[in-house]
Amino acid sequence: MLCGKLPIVFLSTLASEKKDSTNSQIATYLLNHLDDIKDIGIQEMAKECSVAMSSISRFCKEIGLNDFNELRELLISTKMNFEQYSSSSKAKNRLEEYSLKVKESITMVEKSIDMQQINALCKEIQKYQQVGIFGLLKAGAVAFNLQSDLLMLGKQTYSHISYKQQL
Structure with missing residues (x-):
């Protein structure tokens, strides 16, 4: 369900919550420490976020998870990298390759409608x-x-x- 969309859920939380809210603090911490969270427990994360452990649990439920362990499992299994369409060092070549990919994508969408x-x-x-x-x-x-x-x-x-x- 959420696998692959976890960073989007965290960004959405930041966009829809007040800046200093508990959920905003937790989402900010998660986005800034995506790799570190794989190795820490709920108690340490609560301490790092300056919130109670119950706040971490509540946050997990509010984003559609059962508990903190499910969050950690998703973070461990979620691939967090950006797919690049070109490895060329020249901007003109990257633009051409990207443009070709966009055109291919538009054609695929047109055929799939x-x-x-x-x-x-x-x-x-x-x-x-x-x-x-x-x-x-x-x-x-x-x-x-x-x-x-x-x-x-x-x-x-x-x-x-x-x-x-x-x-």
């Missing part, structure tokens, strides 16, 4: 009085764009920024 499903989705959106639109980070921006477009077409929808609210 099922217009019958799009039409069915549009009918569902029209049919229901309450419609929710959600996404995290970049997908969140897309969700807000869709929300705005639908509003201009006379359909009011709702959305939440925080991962907790989306759950």
Whole structure:
């Protein structure tokens, strides 16, 4: 469920919580110590975050996990690196390779779109009085764009920024 999206969940927590909130403190610590957390326990993490152990447990539950051990297991198994599309030292070559990858991706999306499903989705959106639109980070921006477009077409929808609210 969350594997691979854990950093996004932490960033979403930072974006939706007050700066000095307990959850913000915990998320900030996790993002700054992604490798270190694999080797520490809940007591040490609570001490490092200047919060109670119960706050760490509550944070884990609020992001959709059972407990701290599940958080550690996910951190251990989650690959935390950025995929680069080019190893060329020349900016022009990197731009060309990146542009080619973007074009390939657009073609893949175009080929994968099922217009019958799009039409069915549009009918569902029209049919229901309450419609929710959600996404995290970049997908969140897309969700807000869709929300705005639908509003201009006379359909009011709702959305939440925080991962907790989306759950």
